Amino acid sequence: MREQLPTWARRTITKLENLPALQENWDSYGARPIDMRSIQKAHELICELALYVGINEPAVSATPDGHVGLSWDEGSWSIDAEMLPDGRIRYVYLDERDSANDRERVTCGRYELLGLLTQAPESV
Numbered sequence: 314m315r316e317q318l319p320t321w322a323r324r325t326i327t328k329l330e331n332l333p334a335l336q337e338n339w340d341s342y343g344a345r346p347i348d349m350r351s352i353q354k355a356h357e358l359i360c361e362l363a364l365y366v367g368i369n370e371p372a373v374s375a376t377p378d379g380h381v382g383l384s385w386d387e388g389s390w391s392i393d394a395e396m397l398p399d400g401r402i403r404y405v406y407l408d409e410r411d412s413a414n415d416r417e418r419v420t421c422g423r424y425e426l427l428g429l430l431t432q433a434p435e436s437v
Contacts, residue, residue: 321370322363325383328373329355335375345379350398355381358396358423365431385430390414394426402426 318326332347339346355373362368371394374382381396394404401419406429408414420426 318360318363321368322359325359325370325373326356329359329381332373332375332381339375340377342377344375344377347375347381348379348398351380351396354398354400354402355383355396358383358402358426361423362427362430365427368430392426392429 316323329352332352333349335344335347337346338344359371369385369387371383371385374384376382376395380398383392383394383396385392389410390406390408392404392406394402396402397419401421402423402425403419404426405417406415418425
């Protein structure tokens with residue numbers, strides 16, 4: 314199945330697979346190792362996003378709490394998402410064109426994030 318994914322999704326999954334190498338205190342400020350459940354939730358999200366045209370490759374990061382971070386910066390808008398081990402997603406959406414669209418939320422499903430990533434920027 315992996316070979317059927319777009320190149321950006323395969324690259325992202327490879328980055329996710331490298332996160333368990335981060336041990337306790339990986340940032341020298343007491344960061345936790347990355348929770349495997351957070352990696353799994355990020356992997357599931359990437360596989361789902363790969364089904365949609367127009368999704369760009371996110372930057373992959375680790376948070377000090379041991380979660381996976383995914384970020385998209387599309388010039389006039391950006392999303393920073395944190396994959397929580399219980400399946401929730403904490404995210405911040407910033408829209409430089411209209412700050413009334415800015416939001417910071419925790420969602421139980423991927424569909425809110427998916428909606429932001431797949432909508433035409435003018436209609437967000």
